[in-house]
Amino acid sequence: MKPPLSIQITALGSYSPARVVTNDELSHRVDTSDEWIKSHTGIAVRHLAAELETTADLATKAVENLLANHGRTAAEIDGIVVATATPDYPGFPSTACLLAQRFGIKGPALDISAGCTGFIYALEVGRAMIITGAMKNALVVGSETLSSVVDWDDRNTCVLFGDGAGCALLESRQEQEGILDTYLKAEAAGAEALVIDPKSRTIKMDGRSVYSFAVRSIGQAIETLLKRNNLDFEDIAWIVPHQANQRIIAACAKRLGIDVQKFYLNIEQYANTSAASIPLALAEMQEKGLLKEGNRLLLVGFGAGLTYGGTLLTWHQY
Numbered sequence: 001m002k003p004p005l006s007i008q009i010t011a012l013g014s015y016s017p018a019r020v021v022t023n024d025e026l027s028h029r030v031d032t033s034d035e036w037i038k039s040h041t042g043i044a045v046r047h048l049a050a051e052l053e054t055t056a057d058l059a060t061k062a063v064e065n066l067l068a069n070h071g072r073t074a075a076e077i078d079g080i081v082v083a084t085a086t087p088d089y090p091g092f093p094s095t096a097c098l099l100a101q102r103f104g105i106k107g108p109a110l111d112i113s114a115g116c117t118g119f120i121y122a123l124e125v126g127r128a129m130i131i132t133g134a135m136k137n138a139l140v141v142g143s144e145t146l147s148s149v150v151d152w153d154d155r156n157t158c159v160l161f162g163d164g165a166g167c168a169l170l171e172s173r174q175e176q177e178g179i180l181d182t183y184l185k186a187e188a189a190g191a192e193a194l195v196i197d198p199k200s201r202t203i204k205m206d207g208r209s210v211y212s213f214a215v216r217s218i219g220q221a222i223e224t225l226l227k228r229n230n231l232d233f234e235d236i237a238w239i240v241p242h243q244a245n246q247r248i249i250a251a252c253a254k255r256l257g258i259d260v261q262k263f264y265l266n267i268e269q270y271a272n273t274s275a276a277s278i279p280l281a282l283a284e285m286q287e288k289g290l291l292k293e294g295n296r297l298l299l300v301g302f303g304a305g306l307t308y309g310g311t312l313l314t315w316h317q318y
């Protein structure tokens with residue numbers, strides 16, 4: 001009998017728009033300061049899309065980066081799952097279909113809406129669709145142009161967000177373990193805490209309630225995934241969290257009683273890029289040579305919905 005399929009991330013790509021905006025630049029627009037933003041969030045700069053650059057444009061560059069980095073071609077890709085809160089079109093067509101058109105990909109293409117947990121949800125949708133046979137492989141993308149929905153006059157939110165895209169190719173392999181477990185949750189009671197207001201089309205957020213939800217939910221996702229797989233913190237090489245606020249991660253590490261160095265953080269350079277933050281971080285880790293054969297990784301996300309969840313996987317070099 002054949003062993004069960006293991007679904008693995010076999011390639012990564014990313015793209016950050018060229019325009020870099022500093023905290024000082026934002027302080028000319030709203031009553032804030034570099035000191036406040038750094039000390040309350042850990043953010044130093046964010047990348048923002050050019051005026052006509054859309055979520056599909058950023059995603060296209062990230063996919064091109066994946067193909068070039070790994071010597072792959074678009075013809076090898078079957079299906080596409082895009083996680084985004086800022087699609088090019090508000091209803092349809094999906095951003096995934098725009099990508100399919102650009103790369104000549106003919107398999108299933110769909111978008112996922114799960115806020116900043118979007119990439120974790122999209123990985124699971126891609127994995128499941130490979131297992132059922134709906135897709136041969138899945139290009140899983142997180143891409144956002146949050147700058148298009150930020151209220152640039154609201155200092156409570158405008159300093160927090162950035163634009164970017166990251167992507168992962170999911171493929172089945174028989175010989176090695178890959179994605180080991182996924183944990184997905186939605187806490188509907190918090191739905192109003194973080195919204196894109198339909199009238200103003202801008203982000204409205206109850207920062208304090210999202211903060212405490214985030215610390216609690218990341219901890220729960222991590223502990224659940226470790227416990228039900230009989231693993232300990234020492235078995236995990238890296239926890240790769242959604243990058244929303246350095247203080248959230250520090251508080252979570254303290255709550256779990258682990259060294260904050262276990263978490264990979266790059267929020268300083270990108271701010272919160274929502275569904276793009278985890279694949280952006282993974283691609284950067286790969287570029288820096290931090291992902292080693294056999295490493296166990298825990299990806300954890302939280303965000304609007306309120307949603308949260310995590311993916312436990314073993315990393316393989318391809």
Ligand SMILES: CC(C)(COP(=O)(O)OP(=O)(O)OC[C@H]1O[C@@H](n2cnc3c(N)ncnc32)[C@H](O)[C@@H]1OP(=O)(O)O)[C@@H](O)C(=O)NCCC(=O)NCCS
Pocket residue numbers: 031032033036037040041116155156157159205207208210211244245272302303304
């Ligand atoms: C938004 C956040 C950084 C605010 O930090 P905080 O320490 O909780 O700050 P508070 O909400 O207690 O506000 C403290 C003061 O700072 C002010 N403030 C908010 N943003 C500011 C800014 N950019 N510059 C200066 N002051 C600011 C507030 O107006 C408030 O002033 P007040 O006391 O006079 O009313 C924090 O709540 C947070 O990170 N929440 C989670 C947000 C998030 O990650 N969302 C996305 C999830 S995917």
